[in-house]
Amino acid sequence: MPPEVGAPARDDLAALKGLDALDTPTAAASPRWRRALAVGLPPLVALVLFIAVWQVVWASAITSEYQVPAPIAVWQEFLAIVADGRVASILWTSISRAFLGFAVALVIATPLGLLVAKVRVVRAAIGPLLSGLQSLPSVAWVPAAVLWFGLTDATIYFVVLAGSIPSIANGLVAGIDQIPPILPRVGTVLGARGLTGARHILLPAALPGYLAGCKQGWAFSWRSLMAAEIIAAGPLLGFGLGAYLKEGSDFSNMPEVIAAIFLILIVGIGIELLVFRPVERRVLRVRGLAGA
Amino acid sequence: MTTTLERTVRAVPAAVKLTAVGKTFGTGTGAVTALRGIDLAVRPGEFVCVLGASGCGKSTLLNLIAGLDAPSTGTVAVHSSRPSVMFQEAALLPWLTAGRNVELPLQLAGVGRRERRERAAGLLELVRLEGQGGKRPHELSGGMRQRVALARALASATGTGAEEPGLLLMDEPFAALDAITRDVLQGELLRVREATGTTIVFVTHDVREAVRLAERVVLLSSRPGTVVREWTVDGDRERLHDTITGELRQVISSHAA
Numbered sequence: 001m002p003p004e005v006g007a008p009a010r011d012d013l014a015a016l017k018g019l020d021a022l023d024t025p026t027a028a029a030s031p032r033w034r035r036a037l038a039v040g041l042p043p044l045v046a047l048v049l050f051i052a053v054w055q056v057v058w059a060s061a062i063t064s065e066y067q068v069p070a071p072i073a074v075w076q077e078f079l080a081i082v083a084d085g086r087v088a089s090i091l092w093t094s095i096s097r098a099f100l101g102f103a104v105a106l107v108i109a110t111p112l113g114l115l116v117a118k119v120r121v122v123r124a125a126i127g128p129l130l131s132g133l134q135s136l137p138s139v140a141w142v143p144a145a146v147l148w149f150g151l152t153d154a155t156i157y158f159v160v161l162a163g164s165i166p167s168i169a170n171g172l173v174a175g176i177d178q179i180p181p182i183l184p185r186v187g188t189v190l191g192a193r194g195l196t197g198a199r200h201i202l203l204p205a206a207l208p209g210y211l212a213g214c215k216q217g218w219a220f221s222w223r224s225l226m227a228a229e230i231i232a233a234g235p236l237l238g239f240g241l242g243a244y245l246k247e248g249s250d251f252s253n254m255p256e257v258i259a260a261i262f263l264i265l266i267v268g269i270g271i272e273l274l275v276f277r278p279v280e281r282r283v284l285r286v287r288g289l290a291g292a
Numbered sequence: 293m294t295t296t297l298e299r300t301v302r303a304v305p306a307a308v309k310l311t312a313v314g315k316t317f318g319t320g321t322g323a324v325t326a327l328r329g330i331d332l333a334v335r336p337g338e339f340v341c342v343l344g345a346s347g348c349g350k351s352t353l354l355n356l357i358a359g360l361d362a363p364s365t366g367t368v369a370v371h372s373s374r375p376s377v378m379f380q381e382a383a384l385l386p387w388l389t390a391g392r393n394v395e396l397p398l399q400l401a402g403v404g405r406r407e408r409r410e411r412a413a414g415l416l417e418l419v420r421l422e423g424q425g426g427k428r429p430h431e432l433s434g435g436m437r438q439r440v441a442l443a444r445a446l447a448s449a450t451g452t453g454a455e456e457p458g459l460l461l462m463d464e465p466f467a468a469l470d471a472i473t474r475d476v477l478q479g480e481l482l483r484v485r486e487a488t489g490t491t492i493v494f495v496t497h498d499v500r501e502a503v504r505l506a507e508r509v510v511l512l513s514s515r516p517g518t519v520v521r522e523w524t525v526d527g528d529r530e531r532l533h534d535t536i537t538g539e540l541r542q543v544i545s546s547h548a549a
Contacts, residue, residue, distance in 0.1 A: 012479050016420055019473055023433030182383045189358060189377045190397040190448050200396065204387045287386040288430025 069255045074262070077255035081244075087263075094225060094240035095267060097153075101160030102221045109165045109217070113172030113210075114198065127173070130166050138163030138224035142231045151234030156225065163224030164217040171213010175206030207283055215276045222268050241267070305371050306333040307459055307491040308357055313366035314516075315352050325516040326352045330366070332510065332519065339485060339492045341506035343499060343536065345544050349517030350495040354461050357493060372459040372491065376448035380464045382437035384429040390440045391416065391425025397448035415443040418484055435473040438465060442484065449490060462494045466501070478504055499540060503533045511536065513543050 051071050057063065058070045081087040115122045116130060141162045145155040179202070187193075187201035203210070229242020237243070241264050248256030315327040326349035334340050344350050355361040356368050358377045376397070384393045391412050398408035416425050419439040429437055442465075449458025466474040478501060485492060496502050502509045503525060509532075510522045520543060523532060 012476065012483075013420065016476050016480065019476060020433060020436055023435060023473070025431060025433065180383075182379060182381055183385065185360065186377075186379070186383045186385070188360060190444070191374065191400040192396075196400065200400065201385070204385070207387065283387075286428060288428060289386075 066252060066254050069258060073255040074258045077253075077259045078262075081259070090239060090241055090244050091263070091267065093238040094229065094242065095271075097156060097238075097240065098160065098218075098222050098225050101157050101225065102164060102218055104157070105161050105164040105168055105217060105221060106214070108161070109168035109213075110172060112165070113169035113176075113213075114202075116169060117173045117176035117206075118198075118202075123173075130169055130173075133162070133166040134170055137227075138220065139227040139231070141224075142228055145228075146232055150236075151232055152236050153238075155232050156228045156237065159224045159228040160221045164221035167220045168210075168213045168217035171216060172206060172210045175209020175213065176202060178209055179205040208280075208287070208289065211276070211280050211283060215272065215280065218271060218276065219268065222264075222271070226264055305336075307336040307338070307370070307372050308332070308334040308493065309367075309369045309371075310353075310357070311367045311369075313353075313356060313363045313368060315349065315356060315361070316364045327356075327363075328516040328518050330517070330519060334491060334493060336372075336491055337489050339494065339505060339507045341502035341509045342493065342495045342512060343497065343502045343509055343540065344512035344517065345497060345514050345540065348512040348514040350497075350512060351463050353512075353517065354463050354493065354495050357459075358461050370459065372449075374448065375459040375461050376445040378438075378441050378445045378460065378462045378465045380467050382429070382434075382441040384437055384440055384444070386429050388429075389425060390421065390427050390429065390432065393429070393440055394425070394443045394447050397444060412443070412447065415446055416440070418446070418487060419443045419480065433473075434469055435477055438469065438477060439480065441465070442481070446484070446488060446490065458488075459491045459493070462492060464496055465494075467496070467498075474501075481505065499533055499537050503529050503536065509536060511539055511543070514547060 054068075054071050058068050078087075081090070112130075116127050117123070138159050141159045142155070145158045145162075149155040149158060183201055183205050184197070187197045192200045225240075226242045226245075229237075229240045230246050233243050233246055241260060245257060245260035245264070248254070248260055310330050310332040313327060313330040313332075314325065316323050316325045318324060330353065332340075342350050342353060352361065354377065356363050357370060358375050359368075359370070360377075384390070385396070388396065391409075394412040394415055395408045398411060403411070413422075413425060416422055419442050421436060421439055421443070424432070424436070429440070432440065445460055445462075446458070449460055466477050469477065481492075482505065484490075494502075494505060506525055508522060508524050511520045512518065513520045521539060523536065525532060
């Protein structure tokens with residue numbers, strides 16, 4: 001027979017504290033510099049190797065100069081646009097467009113995702129379309145957008161939105177679908193219904209999936225932006241990275257083309273590493289989901 | 293075969309009163325009757341264990357009392373502040389600290405920040421987790437999580453600040469814990485209940501747990517769930533345990549064919 005009700009509490013308390021101490025999960029931590037080394041070193045080595053191979057290919061002269069320029073030529077091209085200050089305006093034009101487009105996409109896609117996830121009729125009606133749109137390359141929108149809006153910023157933003165909204169909305173839908181069913185029930189029991197429930201339970205619970213969607217949405221909006229900037233060029237449009245790349249191509253200036261490609265890549269990776277990675281890592285770590 | 297014990301209406305209004313409650317899921321030939329003709333009254337401050345084998349509709353019964361589901365027939369009357377529910381899993385919100393989990397029902401009830409901080413700290417102390425409020429659910433053991441859930445349920449039961457002791461519905465809350473932790477937490481639940489005077493309806497399939505915790509044990513049959521018998525727990529618990537186990541076996545064997 002288990003101990004009687006109201007038995008001396010001291011033993012119970014000691015047993016409870018002992019159990020707590022024994023059962024509490026422990027986490028092992030490795031030193032910070034070692035983790036930094038493990039994360040930072042491999043890509044650095046890969047980069048050095050890549051440039052080395054590139055240098056060798058160029059030096060061996062198996063391809064012509066206008067196809068594969070020397071790494072140093074690309075570097076000098078980059079230094080040139082830094083020196084005349086063009087790099088700042090080029091980057092600012094493209095990054096501000098991408099961010100503005102992404103921000104607007106967030107504002108539109110979040111309620112849209114909520115509706116698709118929670119309202120059955122809406123999901124049946126536009127759910128498949130939304131996932132279908134994700135696999136439609138947003139470049140395909142550029143010709144149509146040029147005819148609708150002409151060579152203006154509206155064209156650029158339309159293409160960016162068309163690229164990123166489906167990703168973000170689908171991410172939110174997936175995030176909500178993956179919520180353990182017990183959490184909304186707990187929310188109801190605790191008194192969170194309707195919009196309060198969405199704010200306190202649904203959105204925070206769906207946050208990991210939502211963030212993954214945002215990350216993908218950013219990648220899509222950056223990609224769409226570059227496609228739009230390369231294809232749609234005109235006096236009314238600012239001079240962004242895509243236009244810079246197009247300019248290099250038009251003048252058969254291979255170092256400029258390569259420099260532009262690298263810049264596009266660096267911005268894309270940089271935003272991911274500086275903005276999305278830290279946020280995502282924090283969200284996952286708080287929930288005990290992060291491996292790192 | 294509703295051999296229910298009718299409880300006469302008392303001067304004190306019951307905290308929970310079920311009258312001829314039935315619940316059927318689905319319609320037509322595929323319909324499943326989970327509960328039939330349930331009459332049950334729980335006094336304020338009483339600890340009732342609803343005992344039954346799998347498929348007896350224990351959880352359905354709890355959902356009906358909690359208002360998560362509506363009965364097909366009969367009436368469910370709850371005279372208490374909003375009933376709070378504890379599940380088999382702690383179901384803490386993983387993005388909130390233990391303390392903020394306890395605060396959430398108070399926040400939803402519109403309690404001010406300072407007051408809910410204080411009350412959450414007090415409740416965590418009640419479940420002997422003082423000073424652990426800053427930890428995240430994944431940093432706590434299963435038993436500690438379930439105690440945070442208990443503190444949260446108590447916060448929810450008294451969310452509106454009403455002085456009434458509140459109603460706590462527990463759906464096999466210790467079933468997923470190891471035997472030692474379960475034993476200790478059963479003791480803790482009794483202690484907390486003594487301190488708060490909460491009315492508790494506790495669903496379990498464990499006869500020993502029911503006999504240890506409850507003042508009254510209600511045995512449900514399976515498919516459909518009906519009240520078979522009920523016992524008031526006093527005196528020789530060991531003998532009562534054997535009696536109830538025998539009865540439960542009989543209920544289960546009647547499904548063999």
